[in-house]
Structures are given as structure tokens and as C-alpha cells.
Amino acid sequence: MRARHLGLIAYIVFLLLPLYWLLNMSLKPNTEILGGLTLLPRELTFRNYVTIFTDPAWYSGYINSILYVGLNTLISLLVALPAAYAFSRYSFLGDKHLFFWLLTNRMAPPAVFLLPFFQLYSSVGLMDTHIAVALAHCLFNVPLAVWILEGFMSGIPKEIDETAYLDGYSFPRFFLTIFLPLIKAGIGVTAFFCFMFSWVELLMARTLTTVNAKPIGAIMTRTVSASGIDWGLLAAAGVLTLIPGALVIWFVRKHIAKGFALGRV
Amino acid sequence: MDKIINQKAWFLVLPVLLVVAFSAIIPLMTVVNYSVQDILDPQTRVFVGTEWFQQVLRDPRLHDALLRQLLFSGCVLGIEIPLGIAIALSMPTRGAWVSACLVLLALPLLIPFNVVGTIWQIFGRADIGLGGAVLSWLGIDYNYTASPLDAWLTVLVMDVWHWTSLVALLCYAGLVAIPDAYYQAARIDGASRWAVFRYIQLPKMKGVLVIAVLLRFMDSFMIYAEPFVLTGGGPGNATTFLSQYLTAMAVGQFDLGPAAAFSLIYFLIILLFSWVFYTAITNMGKE
Amino acid sequence: MARIELKKLAHSYKPGASRPEDFALREMDHVWEDGKAYALLGPSGCGKTTLLNIISGLLTPSHGQILFDGKDVTRLAPQERNIAQVFQFPVIYDTMTVYDNLAFPLRNRKVDEAEVHARVTEVADMLELGGVLKKRAKGLGADAKQKISMGRGLVRSDVSAILFDEPLTVIDPHLKWLLRRKLKQVHERYALTMVYVTHDQVEAMTFADEVVVVYEGQVVQRGTPQELFEKPRHTFVGYFIGSPGMNFLPCRLDGHCALVDGQRIPLADGVAARAAGATRLELGIRPEFLQLAERPEDGTLPVLVHQVEDLGNFKIVTVQLGGRHELRVKLPEDRPVANGRAWLRFPPEWTRLYADALLVE
Numbered sequence: 001m002r003a004r005h006l007g008l009i010a011y012i013v014f015l016l017l018p019l020y021w022l023l024n025m026s027l028k029p030n031t032e033i034l035g036g037l038t039l040l041p042r043e044l045t046f047r048n049y050v051t052i053f054t055d056p057a058w059y060s061g062y063i064n065s066i067l068y069v070g071l072n073t074l075i076s077l078l079v080a081l082p083a084a085y086a087f088s089r090y091s092f093l094g095d096k097h098l099f100f101w102l103l104t105n106r107m108a109p110p111a112v113f114l115l116p117f118f119q120l121y122s123s124v125g126l127m128d129t130h131i132a133v134a135l136a137h138c139l140f141n142v143p144l145a146v147w148i149l150e151g152f153m154s155g156i157p158k159e160i161d162e163t164a165y166l167d168g169y170s171f172p173r174f175f176l177t178i179f180l181p182l183i184k185a186g187i188g189v190t191a192f193f194c195f196m197f198s199w200v201e202l203l204m205a206r207t208l209t210t211v212n213a214k215p216i217g218a219i220m221t222r223t224v225s226a227s228g229i230d231w232g233l234l235a236a237a238g239v240l241t242l243i244p245g246a247l248v249i250w251f252v253r254k255h256i257a258k259g260f261a262l263g264r265v
Numbered sequence: 266m267d268k269i270i271n272q273k274a275w276f277l278v279l280p281v282l283l284v285v286a287f288s289a290i291i292p293l294m295t296v297v298n299y300s301v302q303d304i305l306d307p308q309t310r311v312f313v314g315t316e317w318f319q320q321v322l323r324d325p326r327l328h329d330a331l332l333r334q335l336l337f338s339g340c341v342l343g344i345e346i347p348l349g350i351a352i353a354l355s356m357p358t359r360g361a362w363v364s365a366c367l368v369l370l371a372l373p374l375l376i377p378f379n380v381v382g383t384i385w386q387i388f389g390r391a392d393i394g395l396g397g398a399v400l401s402w403l404g405i406d407y408n409y410t411a412s413p414l415d416a417w418l419t420v421l422v423m424d425v426w427h428w429t430s431l432v433a434l435l436c437y438a439g440l441v442a443i444p445d446a447y448y449q450a451a452r453i454d455g456a457s458r459w460a461v462f463r464y465i466q467l468p469k470m471k472g473v474l475v476i477a478v479l480l481r482f483m484d485s486f487m488i489y490a491e492p493f494v495l496t497g498g499g500p501g502n503a504t505t506f507l508s509q510y511l512t513a514m515a516v517g518q519f520d521l522g523p524a525a526a527f528s529l530i531y532f533l534i535i536l537l538f539s540w541v542f543y544t545a546i547t548n549m550g551k552e
Numbered sequence: 553m554a555r556i557e558l559k560k561l562a563h564s565y566k567p568g569a570s571r572p573e574d575f576a577l578r579e580m581d582h583v584w585e586d587g588k589a590y591a592l593l594g595p596s597g598c599g600k601t602t603l604l605n606i607i608s609g610l611l612t613p614s615h616g617q618i619l620f621d622g623k624d625v626t627r628l629a630p631q632e633r634n635i636a637q638v639f640q641f642p643v644i645y646d647t648m649t650v651y652d653n654l655a656f657p658l659r660n661r662k663v664d665e666a667e668v669h670a671r672v673t674e675v676a677d678m679l680e681l682g683g684v685l686k687k688r689a690k691g692l693g694a695d696a697k698q699k700i701s702m703g704r705g706l707v708r709s710d711v712s713a714i715l716f717d718e719p720l721t722v723i724d725p726h727l728k729w730l731l732r733r734k735l736k737q738v739h740e741r742y743a744l745t746m747v748y749v750t751h752d753q754v755e756a757m758t759f760a761d762e763v764v765v766v767y768e769g770q771v772v773q774r775g776t777p778q779e780l781f782e783k784p785r786h787t788f789v790g791y792f793i794g795s796p797g798m799n800f801l802p803c804r805l806d807g808h809c810a811l812v813d814g815q816r817i818p819l820a821d822g823v824a825a826r827a828a829g830a831t832r833l834e835l836g837i838r839p840e841f842l843q844l845a846e847r848p849e850d851g852t853l854p855v856l857v858h859q860v861e862d863l864g865n866f867k868i869v870t871v872q873l874g875g876r877h878e879l880r881v882k883l884p885e886d887r888p889v890a891n892g893r894a895w896l897r898f899p900p901e902w903t904r905l906y907a908d909a910l911l912v913e
Binding site: 449454468 | 608610629630631635636637639640641643645646647648656657660661701704705
Binding site: 004005007008011012014015016017018019021022025033034037039065075078079080082083085086087088089090091092093095098102104105106107108109110111112113114115116117119120135136138139142143146158196199200201202203207216217220221231234235238241242244245246248249250253254 | 280369370393395
């Protein structure tokens with residue numbers, strides 16, 4: 001018993017150590033950072049955070065990221081729901097091949113799509129927009145959404161659909177008022193993963209944006225000035241990117257635990 | 266469930282088809298287009314057949330990048346899968362600590378990839394990072410910008426830090442689904458701890474392990490931002506994996522033709538390996 | 553072979569429990585005789601699985617002791633208790649063959665291979681698994697898998713009791729009786745103490761020498777199936793056993809008769825006297841024992857026939873007594889019954905009186 005707890009604790013400490021260090025650095029002035037190693041800030045300062053919150057060049061990055069992530073989650077859910085229903089309930093020409101092909105898109109290296117995306121979105125005039133990144137991320141998020149939702153939907157017996165039709169429900173009304181509430185957990189899980197994979201992605205987001213929709217990731221990777229890297233500022237920017245993720249996990253933690261208990265994540 | 270045959274279901278699938286067509290098919294067609302043409306200038310294109318493919322396949326730097334990539338993915342799988350299983354086995358299954366554990370474990374998974382790189386870039390430096398400082402205090406000569414071995418180790422540790430939780434969480438989901446009766450029967454049968462793992466837990470985790478192996482292989486094969494931020498592919502080429510090489514080719518040097526040919530080969534390699542892994546693992550249980 | 557004794561046994565899942573409601577099992581003293589087949593019968597959630605797990609050692613009771621052949625095993629682990637348990641769904645080791653599954657408990661105890669082979673083949677023959685010994689356990693049907701689960705308990709020569717927790721739950725109905733018959737054969741052959749938990753009275757009655765009825769954490773009655781049928785000591789036993797269960801009518805006492813809405817129903821000698829002073833009184837009689845007549849006879853009460861259900865070789869007639877009491881009567885299929893008025897007789901030797909749910913004797 002003891003040994004296994006020790007292992008788990010050691011691993012969690014391993015996970016938290018670099019995060020603590022990042023937080024530590026973000027609260028120090030650069031003079032202290034470059035002066036020597038301190039485990040806790042000797043001169044605690046929030047100046048780095050203040051800079052980020054007041055400089056539009058910085059905080060716009062966060063806003064842009066949240067915007068396209070939200071857009072992507074919405075689009076992915078909207079298109080995946082009817083498709084997942086079709087895969088779950090119906091058998092149609094080419095359905096297995098289509099499903100498999102969808103999954104292969106998850107295996108596509110983003111690097112492969114850089115150039116074509118660049119040209120494609122330029123030609124339709126969508127360069128440097130949030131919708132561009134949202135659509136680009138659909139490449140891997142929509143197949144994932146369809147896969148997860150189909151799994152949840154298959155857990156709902158077909159008899160419920162049939163009863164609704166017998167009771168006179170039209171398909172849209174049945175879908176919205178009866179079916180969706182039943183797969184609430186599935187929608188939650190899907191939204192979580194769409195958020196996660198879109199939020200963390202850098203390569204496509206950076207390629208498709210220049211000024212207006214530039215995500216925080218791109219801003220962070222470009223902050224090298226003549227005087228070298230502003231470590232404190234970079235650390236603060238990094239800490240702030242942890243917050244949406246941490247918040248999301250915190251809010252869904254009960255559902256994650258329950259989802260594990262039900263054997264489907 | 267028994268599915269009804271209904272061709273009208275295609276209408277439900279249409280939105281997905283449109284979106285993915287826009288995101289995948291059209292760009293892919295562009296890539297195919299470029300891969301068989303030489304674009305001398307925006308107006309002049311010459312069909313060159315398989316010339317780019319042959320050039321790319323003979324490129325020694327590509328071979329190197331491929332070997333590095335295979336080594337990297339191999340190490341990643343070799344470390345993260347067993348480690349993830351071990352962590353899943355040591356996680357609590359009941360009580361208040363379950364939520365806390367899940368949240369803490371999930372944290373690294375939601376960090377933007379470039380920030381992961383930045384975190385370890387800082388952490389590994391001897392002057393401003395805790396990790397680097399501790400190592401040099403212990404007398405170990407460690408510098409990830411100068412030594413290829415140190416760079417490799419840092420990139421590996423970074424990836425283990427970043428993604429092992431995914432394996433652990435997936436395996437945990439598989440473990441938690443095992444009914445108590447199996448453990449009870451094993452107790453009555455007098456099974457040792459190792460026997461319980463080998464005959465009950467591991468077989469029942471097979472499904473989630475397949476997903477974990479596939480995901481980790483695919484994602485490690487496509488990795489870009491984290492090593493790019495950490496080492497920039499260096500020192501020299503030491504940590505330049507396939508995605509960085511491709512990106513440099515396509516965006517940096519603008520060799521569209523070879524880049525496109527390489528892209529297709531890259532995609533095909535992943536598909537092939539994924540298929541092989543999938544078939545191997547799902548058949549392993551059938552002997 | 554084991555004589556299992558429960559001494560002042562009680563169990564609560566909550567620490568520091570004091571009120572009866574906190575206990576999953578209320579205090580009981582009980583002896584399970586060596587070599588007999590018992591059924592633990594009761595509705596879901598009544599505590600029978602808790603009791604089973606305490607006997608097998610998967611659960612340590614919060615109060616009391618459990619003794620095997622006089623030895624206190626309360627704190628002993630399951631593998632030290634010489635018991636085997638078969639669960640609700642088949643528990644087999646997927647990656648092993650049937651042979652290896654059966655050999656597993658022996659190999660864990662370091663029995664040598666020659667002996668393992670002897671025991672496994674013997675048990676496999678007995679359970680009619682001989683033909684599939686080399687096959688992977690995973691691919692077999694649920695009934696074969698349950699036999700393997702049982703087999704793992706039988707291979708061990710030190711097993712003294714086998715416990716079954718609703719083992720036929722996932723078995724197809726047409727295979728259930730085959731498995732039940734096999735269980736009986738096993739019992740006859742090995743003379744082990746067997747405890748069989750179920751909520752199905754038919755299973756309990758056909759399997760067991762003695763049925764123990766559990767209700768809300770308490771053993772309310774134990775006896776042969778016939779005793780339980782003819783003389784239920786608790787209203788729950790009357791209600792649960794029999795199909796349909798006992799009829800119950802709230803009543804008062806009038807002399808040596810019971811009074812139901814002004815109608816007098818005779819009771820057996822002395823019963824009324826022994827119930828004097830009790831508060832909640834109920835009259836109970838099984839549908840099998842009520843007598844229905846077409847004409848008013850001595851000692852009959854007028855009733856209205858509401859419904860006649862023809863169920864093959866018997867009929868269930870629902871009648872109404874007085875203004876509001878419904879009773880069920882079970883009659884053979886060839887008895888003609890018409891809707892409308894009829895007359896009902898309550899034979900005193902089968903009419904039971906219950907005070908606060910307990911039988912008045």
C-alpha cells in the first residue's frame with residue numbers, strides 16, 4: 001500500500017514542480033531572475049501580469065484564442081451531432097468507409113496542411129480571422145466529436161426514437177427536446193475534448209493568423225526583443241494560459257469521475 | 266444495435282462532409298497537385314510525375330529525421346505506456362482523493378503546446394531553471410543547448426511530463442470498469458498481486474491500451490511545437506523530427522514540390538504504422 | 553464440510569451505528585449445519601448478499617463472530633476459510649483455457665501438476681466440461697462459464713462450503729433448470745455445505761433443504777419449503793412465498809373469531825385468546841386454501857367475483873369481500889366459476905392471525 005502511494009505522490013510532485021517554477025518566475029522581476037536562483041520571490045511583483053492585462057498586444061492574444069476555441073467547439077458539435085446520429089441509427093451506402101475515413105483525419109500531421117491552408121484561406125479571404133482557425137481545427141476535432149458522440153448515442157435504445165415518432169414528434173422536435181437531454185454527458189465530454197485539442201494547438205493557429213486573430217501562443221513564441229527574452233513576462237503569459245484549462249477541468253471533475261465510473265470517457 | 270437501412274441518412278452526414286471536405290479534402294488535393302508539379306513561378310507549372318517523390322525519398326536529411334522520429338516515438342511509447350499503467354494502478358478508486366487526483370493528472374494535458382516547451386525551456390536552464398540548477402549543483406554537466414544527448418533527454422522528459430497523464434487516465438478508465446467480483450474471486454482463488462495484474466487487470470485494459478498506444482504514437486509522430494520551442498531542433502539537427510523538417514521545407518525554403526511529396530509520404534507512414542499497431546494489438550488477444 | 557455458526561452477528565456499513573435502521577444486518581444467532589443446502593431468500597437490498605460476503609470473508613462484520621467448526625474465523629481472509637463463491641455473473645480468467653481456469657486455485661496453492669491434472673479432469677467430467685478443457689474460457693456461453701466458476705471451487709480438496717450469489721441471473725431461462733440440476737448433483741456428490749442466495753422463490757424452494765428468509769436485515773423465518781408455505785411466521789414470508797402470495801385482511805377480534813368489516817371469520821382454537829391486547833391485527837390465508845362455493849353454505853361469507861384468470865392448469869379468481877377487500881382464490885382449471893355472487897369459506901386450520909406482522913400461535 002505504502003509504496004504505491006509514494007509512487008503516485010512522486011509523480012504528482014513531478015507534474016507540479018515545473019508549474020510551480022513557472023508561477024514562481026512570473027512573480028519575480030527580471031533582475032531577480034537573472035541574479036540567481038530563489039525558491040520563492042524575494043521581491044514579489046505583479047508587474048508582469050499588469051503588463052499583460054494592460055497591453056492590448058498581449059491580452060488580445062488570450063481573447064483571440066478563446067474566441068476561436070469557442071467557435072470551433074460550437075461548429076464541431078453542430079455538425080457532429082446529426083452525423084453521429086446517422087452513424088448510430090442508420091446503415092447507409094459507404095457508412096463504414098466514411099466513418100473510418102473521418103478517423104484518419106485525426107492522424108493527419110498539421111505540418112502537412114500548413115501550406116495548403118495558407119493558400120486556401122487566403123484565396124477565400126479568410127486569412128487572419130477567428131473562423132479560419134476554428135474551421136482548420138475542425139480537421140481533427142470533428143472526427144473526434146463524431147466518434148465520441150456516436151458512442152454515447154449508441155447507448156440510447158432505438159425504442160426511444162420509435163416511441164417518440166409514434167407519439168407524433170417530428171424529427172427536429174424529438175432530437176432537440178428528447179434525445180439531446182439524454183446524451184448530455186456525451187455532449188459535455190465532446191465539448192471538453194474539442195476545447196482541449198483546439199486550445200493547445202499552435203502550428204495551424206499561428207500559420208493562419210497575423211494580427212487580428214493572433215493567438216496567445218503565437219505572441220509568446222515571438223517575444224524575443226533586442227535585450228533578450230523577458231523571462232518574467234513570458235512566465236506570466238504562460239501561467240495565464242494554464243487558467244482556462246484548469247478551470248475547465250475543475251468544473252467537469254465530477255463528470256470525469258462519473259464518466260470513468262460508467263466506463264466511458 | 267440493429268440499424269435501419271436509410272440512404273437519406275446522408276443528409277445528416279452532409280454538414281460533417283462539407284466541413285471536413287473544406288478542412289481536409291481540398292487542402293489534400295492541393296498537396297497532391299503540388300507534389301507532381303514543378304512550380305517555377307505562379308504562371309509556369311511543369312508536370313514532373315514522381316520526380317519529387319524520388320528526390321524526397323533519397324534525401325539523407327529526411328532519412329535522418331525519420332530515424333530520429335522513429336527513435337523518439339519508440340522511446341515515448343516505451344516509457345509512457347508502462348509508466349501510465351503503473352500510475353493508473355496506484356490511483357485511488359474511491360473517496361475524496363479521486364477528484365483531486367484526476368484534476369492534478371489532467372493539468373499538463375491542457376497546456377498549450379508552446380507553453381509546454383517554454384516551461385521546460387526555463388526549467389532546464391542552469392541559470393534560471395530549477396531543474397538545470399539542481400543538476401549542476403549535483404555536479405552533473407548538463408546543457409540541453411549544447412549537448413545532443415542532453416537535448417534528447419530533455420525533450421523525452423518533457424514529453425513524458427506532458428503526455429503520460431493521458432495514458433494514465435485512459436488506463437484508469439479501463440481499470441475502474443472492472444467489477445469488484447473479479448477481485449473477490451481472485452482473493453478466494455488465492456491469486457498473488459502479480460497474477461491479478463496479469464490475468465485480470467491487463468486483459469481488461471486491452472481496449473483502452475489500444476487507444477492509448479495509437480494516440481501516443483500518432484501524436485508523438487506529429488510533434489512540432491514543444492521541441493521547437495525547447496531546442497529549435499538543435500543542437501544542429503539533433504532534435505529535428507519530421508514535422509519540423511517538413512515545416513522548414515515548406516514554409517522556410519518554399520520548396521513546394523518536395524514539401525508536398527514529403528507531406529504525402531509522411532501521412533502515409535502514419536496511416537501505415539497506425540494500421541499495423543491496431544491490427545497487432547487487437548490480434549494479440551486472439552491467440 | 554463445515555458447520556458455520558453466526559454468533560450475535562450484525563453488520564453496519566456506517567461506523568458508530570446505534571439505531572436499527574443503520575444496520576444492514578441486524579443481530580442474529582444462526583447455525584448452518586454441515587453438508588446441508590440452504591437458500592437465502594429475500595427481496596433486493598434485504599442484506600442477503602451482505603450476509604453471504606460475511607460468511608465468505610469478503611466482508612468483516614462490524615459486530616459479532618462467525619465460527620467454522622468451532623473455530624473463530626471472523627478476521628480470517630477468504631482464502632484461509634476453505635470456501636468458494638460463485639457470483640452473479642460468470643467470473644473467469646479471459647486469457648486462460650478452461651483447464652487453466654480450473655487449475656488456477658490449485659496452482660496458486662503450489663499443488664503439484666499430477667494432482668492438479670487429476671482434480672481438474674475429475675471436476676470437469678462432473679460438470680460436463682471435459683470436451684472444452686482445451687478451449688479458451690472467453691468464448692463459451694454464460695452457463696459454461698458459471699460451471700467453470702463453480703469448478704474452481706470444487707477442485708480444491710479443502711473446500712468445505714460453496715456460496716452462491718444469485719448465480720443464475722445471466723443464464724438463459726431454458727438453461728437454468730439444467731444448471732440447477734447440476735447444482736443438486738454436485739451437492740449429492742460432494743456433500744458440501746451450500747448457501748444459495750436468491751430472490752426467486754422457485755429457485756430457493758427447488759434447491760434447498762432449508763430456506764432462510766431474510767427481510768430488512770433480519771432472518772424472519774427458516775424452515776423447509778413446506779413449513780414456509782403452510783405456516784409463515786411473518787407476514788413478509790406469507791406475502792413473498794407462493795404465487796400469488798398470501799391474502800391479508802386487517803381485522804379486529806370478536807370473541808374467538810376475527811372481524812373483518814363486520815363479517816365474522818372463525819379462527820383456530822385459542823388463537824384469538826393469545827392475541828388479546830395486540831394492536832395491529834391481520835388475517836392471512838393462502839389462495840390455495842380458500843374455498844369457493846356457488847351456493848351459500850354454513851360458515852361461508854358472500855363475495856362478488858370480479859375477475860377470473862385462466863393460467864393453464866389453474867385459475868386465479870379475484871373476489872371482493874364486503875365493500876373493499878380483495879382476495880385471490882386459486883382453483884383447479886376444471887372448476888367452473890361465473891362472475892357475480894359467490895360464497896367464500898375460510899377453513900380455520902389454514903387461517904392465520906398476525907399481530908404486528910408476526911404469527912400468533
